[in-house]
Amino acid sequence: MGSLVVVGVDGSSMSFTAVEAAATAAARRGAALRVVHAEVPIKPRLMVPDPASRTLVHEAAAHALVVAPEVVVTRAVVTGDVVHVLEAESQAADLIVVGSRGMGRITGLLLGSTPVSLAARSHCPVMTVREKHRTSADAGPVVLGVDGSPDSDEAVNVAFAEAAQRRADLLAVHAWQPDKASPGTAPESAELLLAQAIAGRTEAYPDITVRRDLVGGKAREVLLEASKAAQLLIVGARGRSGIAGLLLGSVSQAVMAHAHCPVVTVRRTT
DSSP states (O other), X not given: OOSEEEEEOOSSHHHHHHHHHHXXXXXXXXXXXXXXXXXXXXXXXXXXSOHHHHHHHHHHHHHHHHHOTTSXXXXXXXXXXXXXXXXXXXXXXXXXXXXXXXXXXXXXXXXXXXXXXXXXXXXXXXXXXXXXXXXTOOOSOEEEEOOSSHXXXXXXXXXXXXXXXXXXOEEEEEEEOOXXXXXXXXXXXHHHHHHHHHTTTTTTOTTSOEEEEEEESOHHHHHHHHHTTOSEEEEESSOTTOOTTOSXXXXXXXXXXXXXXXXXXXXXXX
16 A cells, blocks of 8 residues: 555544554554644634644654554644544545544544544545554454445455455455345345455455355444454445435444444545
C-alpha cells in the first residue's frame, strides 16, 4: 500500500488506542506515521494553537514510538473542523485511523459523528477502533463484507492487501435474506456474487488462504458475529441498498460502532 498512515487524536483514551493501531499499521506497511490534532479556533487567532494541543500530539507521538520504535513519526496541530482537517490529510494518506468516538475533553474532539462523516468523505480507507479492541492482535482472519456494490468491490482490494501484510487468512462473507419457501438454501445469485467478488485477486496473492461464507441473515448481524473471531473487518462505505443522501451506509455505521475488532471502511473515489 503506501507510505503514510495518519491518526487523528483528541486526548481521549480511545484516541490513544487509535495511535496504537496506527503505529502497528504503519510498521506493517513500512510507512511513516503522522499524528494530527484538529483544533477548533475558539480563542483569538494569536492565541492558537493552544499549548495543550502541542503537548497532546507530543504525547501521542511518543506513545506511537513505544508501540513501533522503527516508524518515522511526525506530528501536527491544525486549526479547523476535525472532519475537514482529516479529509484534507486523507488526500496524501494511505490509511486514516480514528477512535470511534472521543471523550470531549479537548477542543477538536472526535465525536461519534466524526468517523461517520470522515468515512463518507475520505480519499483513503478509514480505520475506526474502540478502546476495547485488540489493535495489535494477529490471531483470526481478516473478514471482508461483500455485497456487490462499487464500494464493496474497492474493499476487496484493500482486504487482500491487509491479509497479505498481516499474513492472515481472508474470510469473504456475504449475507443473504433467506427465502421463506427454502430457508436453508442460499440462492445461486448469492453464490455467484461472492465468487465474482474475489475472482482474479487470488492470482495476485497466491499465499493467502481465502474462504467464502454465505450466511442467511441481515448484513449487520452477520458481520458483527463474524467480527468476534476476526482481527480486522473491512466493508464498503455504502452498500447496494444505500439511501440517496445518506452520509454512510447503515451497515457500515453499525459495524463501526459495535464490531468486536477494528473496522476499515472503504469508499470508491474514482
